[in-house]
Amino acid sequence: MSPFSPIESGPNGYVRTHASAGIGRIEFYHPKSNSLPSAVLQELAATVTAVSQDPAVRVIVLQSGGTGPFCAGASFDELAAIDHRDQGQQFFSGFAGVILAMIRAPQFVISRIHGKAAGGAVGLIAASDFSFAVEKASAKLSELAVGIGPFVVGPVIEKKIGLASFSQMAVDADWRDAAWCERRGLYAKVVPDVAALDAAVDAQAATLAAANPEAMAMLKRVFWTGTESWETLLAERAAMSGTLVLSDFTRNAIAAFKGK
Template sequence: MSPFPPIESGPDGYVRTHVSAGVGRIEFHHPKSNSLPSAVLQELAATVTAVSRTPDVRVIVLQSGGSGPFCAGASFDELAAIEDRKQGQRFFSGFAGVILAMIRAPQFVVTRVHGKAAGGAVGLIAASDFAIAVDKASAKLSELAVGIGPFVVGPVIEKKIGLAGFSQMAVDADWRDAAWCERHGLYAEVHADVATLDAAVEAKARQLAAFNPEAVARLKQVCWAGTEGWEALLTERAAMSGTLVLSDFTREAIQRFKTR
């Protein structure tokens, strides 16, 4: 059972938190397939940072609401409305903010993947320390198909699954099933249904919350070594996407995706 009380999602979505027994849970939701507009990205980054600084939180669980996709990635409505390079860079920097908040948190981040993940969502999964998914949770990097590329999420995905796996996902912008994702290390575990998934997430969260926080923080530093310059790198990558999204090719491709 979810620790969050039932709540109606407004048109702009939500980000909610719940802290209990050393576990800080963060849930995001958007009515359009859990897509991520700028407002939700900024709130999610700020929430991850705030929860990571809460003294009694020893592990963070990231999840999305609803029973559909885990996350559809960037908001196509907002992509279509971008008018200049600065605005584009700001939008794509939103994904950078969440990724950096996750990998800089001193606690392990466990991500619950209950459904499909596309585009920027794959970056969020890769930025977690332990992702647990259901077997229907296919994933894809759809950016190339709409005229841009997985530039901002690329570094964290490559670090998680290696250059070969990242290249396969980036070049062939089609779905990879959960078994592929587990085999390449994007998912740590895959379960048959949501009930089993939730039991596994609960067990892992309890286990990690019992570990020495200092040891966990140091291990995270070891695991994410080499990311110290990512603030600048991801800003540069956001500028790439922010420029490409203005091209006629990309604008036409986004409109086609919106009308599907």
């Protein structure tokens, strides 16, 4: 049974936390396929940071609510409403904030992927240190299809799965099945269904919660060596996306996508 209270399908979504036995669980939700508007991104980044600073938390589990997609990526409603470059950069910086909070946390972050993941969601998964997914959890980088590119999430995806696999996802913006994601290292382990997913996540989280936190923190720094300048890099990437989202091509592509 989920430790979280039942979902309230409000218009703005939520970020919730629950800590027990050394495991800090963070759940995000949005009624539109768990898409991520700025408010949810900012709250998610702040929540990851806050939970990571709790000395009682030995491991973090990131998950989303509902039974549909894990996360549909950026909010297309918000993308369509962007009307100047700074606003665009600020929106895409929201993804940078979550990625940086995840990789800077001293604890390992486990992602629980119960459904499909698109766009920015792939970046969040790549920023985790270990991820479990169900067999139906296909993933894709959809940005090029709407006239932009996976610029902000690109560095963390490339670091996780390599340049060749990242470029394949970025160029051919179609779904990759969970087996493909597991072979490339985006998913650490794929299981048949949600029951098996919860069992696997809970078992791994419990094991890590009993491990040496200093050793895990040192390993975490090793995993993310080379990211020391990412605050600057991801800000530059967000500016690139913020510029492209204002182009006529992108505006028309987003309008067409929303009209489907």
